[in-house]
Amino acid sequence: MILYYLTGTLLLLWIHVLWSRRAFYKLIWKISGPLGYPIVGMAHRLMRREDILSAFKEEEQKFGQTFFSWLGPYPFLVVGDPQIAQDILTSPHCVNKSFIYSALDDGAGRGLFSLPNPKWNLHRRLLNPAFGHKVLLNLMPIFNQEVNKLIKTFEMLLTEEVDLTKVFQNFTLKIAAQTTMGDKIPSDGINNFSEGLLSCYKCVQDCMTQMCFSPWLHFKAFNYFWKNKDSYKEAKSQIRTYIRNLIKQKTMYEPELSENKRALDQNIFIHRALNLVQKGHFDWQNVEDECNVIVFGAFETTSNTLVYILMLLAMFPQYQDKVFDEVCSIYSSKDDNEVTYSDTQQMIYLDMVINETMRVMAPVPLVARQTEQEVRLSNGVIIPKGLQVAIDIFNMHRRTDIWGHEAHIFNPDNFLPSNLDGKHPYAFIPFTKGIRNCIGWRYALLSTKVTIARLILNYRFSTTFEYQNLHFVEDITIKLKETPLLRIHERNKNILKYEK
Numbered sequence: 001m002i003l004y005y006l007t008g009t010l011l012l013l014w015i016h017v018l019w020s021r022r023a024f025y026k027l028i029w030k031i032s033g034p035l036g037y038p039i040v041g042m043a044h045r046l047m048r049r050e051d052i053l054s055a056f057k058e059e060e061q062k063f064g065q066t067f068f069s070w071l072g073p074y075p076f077l078v079v080g081d082p083q084i085a086q087d088i089l090t091s092p093h094c095v096n097k098s099f100i101y102s103a104l105d106d107g108a109g110r111g112l113f114s115l116p117n118p119k120w121n122l123h124r125r126l127l128n129p130a131f132g133h134k135v136l137l138n139l140m141p142i143f144n145q146e147v148n149k150l151i152k153t154f155e156m157l158l159t160e161e162v163d164l165t166k167v168f169q170n171f172t173l174k175i176a177a178q179t180t181m182g183d184k185i186p187s188d189g190i191n192n193f194s195e196g197l198l199s200c201y202k203c204v205q206d207c208m209t210q211m212c213f214s215p216w217l218h219f220k221a222f223n224y225f226w227k228n229k230d231s232y233k234e235a236k237s238q239i240r241t242y243i244r245n246l247i248k249q250k251t252m253y254e255p256e257l258s259e260n261k262r263a264l265d266q267n268i269f270i271h272r273a274l275n276l277v278q279k280g281h282f283d284w285q286n287v288e289d290e291c292n293v294i295v296f297g298a299f300e301t302t303s304n305t306l307v308y309i310l311m312l313l314a315m316f317p318q319y320q321d322k323v324f325d326e327v328c329s330i331y332s333s334k335d336d337n338e339v340t341y342s343d344t345q346q347m348i349y350l351d352m353v354i355n356e357t358m359r360v361m362a363p364v365p366l367v368a369r370q371t372e373q374e375v376r377l378s379n380g381v382i383i384p385k386g387l388q389v390a391i392d393i394f395n396m397h398r399r400t401d402i403w404g405h406e407a408h409i410f411n412p413d414n415f416l417p418s419n420l421d422g423k424h425p426y427a428f429i430p431f432t433k434g435i436r437n438c439i440g441w442r443y444a445l446l447s448t449k450v451t452i453a454r455l456i457l458n459y460r461f462s463t464t465f466e467y468q469n470l471h472f473v474e475d476i477t478i479k480l481k482e483t484p485l486l487r488i489h490e491r492n493k494n495i496l497k498y499e500k
């Protein structure tokens with residue numbers, strides 16, 4: 001009798017689940033895709049991070065640029081078509097992030113990156129001014145001062161081939177700490193700002209990635225067997241202590257700054273956040289979380305991009321020479337090598353190189369949202385509420401029907417105005433676009449230009465690693481299976497003098 005009731009209840013439950021998901025099953029008839037196995041869906045193909053991007057590419061080739069599948073019990077749409085990407089990124093019903101971002105809440109805190117609406121909308125509106133044009137202009141001295149130190153660090157790396165990843169992580173973390181948190185780093189120090197802190201950020205970043213791709217780690221039972229759980233907890237706590245101390249320092253020892261007295265610092269991120277507490281828009285937890293998130297958002301994306309630009313220029317010396325010629329032409333008529341905002345406006349070829357790097361190696365290869373209501377796409381299909389939508393930026397940036405049959409090859413000419421003519425505005429979206437794009441995109445481009453221009457003026461980079469041997473690994477920010485080592489050569493300091 002009990003068995004009879006139990007089977008009946010299970011059957012009813014199952015029918016209820018199927019019924020509540022009928023909108024997703026209907027979608028199968030409109031958008032095809034690999035359905036995978038019962039229960040796991042396509043999850044088994046996404047177990048190894050190094051296979052994810054190629055798995056998506058394969059399915060896009062089989063089923064079209066937008067396909068539908070299941071990740072365990074979650075229905076999801078993978079979008080590689082610029083028009084559908086635009087539909088999603090500009091829809092007010094697709095502003096919330098996918099459930100996989102909950103790993104970021106745990107590691108970095110509930111800030112801009114993962115907050116749901118309407119909280120996100122309020123925070124974004126209040127924090128946008130921290131990245132306004134005037135604020136960025138005020139950050140130029142910090143960018144220049146840190147590049148000066150980096151140039152000195154490179155003097156010590158001339159003898160052997162080096163992996164520059166850690167050097168750049170240290171560099172961008174120092175910049176992020178000063179430009180967003182107002183941290184004071186000794187101006188003479190060329191040494192590591194804090195090895196310990198950097199490894200904490202690295203540890204939390206790696207663990208967040210593991211949690212994004214292994215959501216079961218959120219459950220205590222599985223978490224118990226996770227070998228990184230103690231180091232993750234410790235690293236998170238050290239980062240929080242660092243952020244809390246900075247906030248305390250700003251409020252207790254530099255109170256005049258929180259009252260907007262000093263023009264230079266007035267609008268930097270931390271002061272803006274503190275002013276929002278005074279105005280009653282933020283509580284202390286908001287300040288801490290947002291400060292934490294902004295440093296996470298700023299440092300690894302930018303450091304990876306810098307390493308990849310130098311790596312690609314080392315692999316393609318003909319393009320490196322062109323960047324060098326361009327910066328030489330700007331600095332041959334100047335007395336110092338300080339990069340000003342107006343200098344960066346003249347670096348047209350460098351712009352093309354930066355864009356092309358972010359095209360072939362999209363720094364954030366995938367972003368994911370979820371629908372809060374039905375959304376009508378431009379192809380007429382209506383996607384239901386509760387659908388997870390992944391935008392496959394990496395493969396979209398390499399589509400041959402958009403970028404030509406050599407789309408996989410690094411060639412800055414792809415960004416010549418004549419070659420951009422007629423391309424869909426969402427065919428290239430390293431910072432995404434639309435309602436919830438990257439808040440720091442101008443900051444990132446400016447600091448990248450200052451850094452690369454100064455480095456190329458002083459050094460030449462080479463490598464024996466070949467472009468075709470790069471193997472990309474899906475991560476929150478893209479990684480390489482093997483990072484090429486670079487050799488740094490000092491440039492002849494007289495070249496500029498001869499040209500004057």
Ligand code: HEM
Binds near residue numbers: 299
């Ligand atoms: C090359 C460098 C960078 C790249 C490629 C990049 C890329 C991105 C992308 C693709 C997103 C959207 C993520 C999503 O929709 O899930 C994003 C969001 C974000 N980025 Fe960046 N980013 C870079 C640098 C920065 C910098 C320098 C900062 C801060 C100073 C920053 C702060 C943020 C924040 C806070 C968000 C969340 C914005 C929101 O949801 O309102 N990023 N970034």
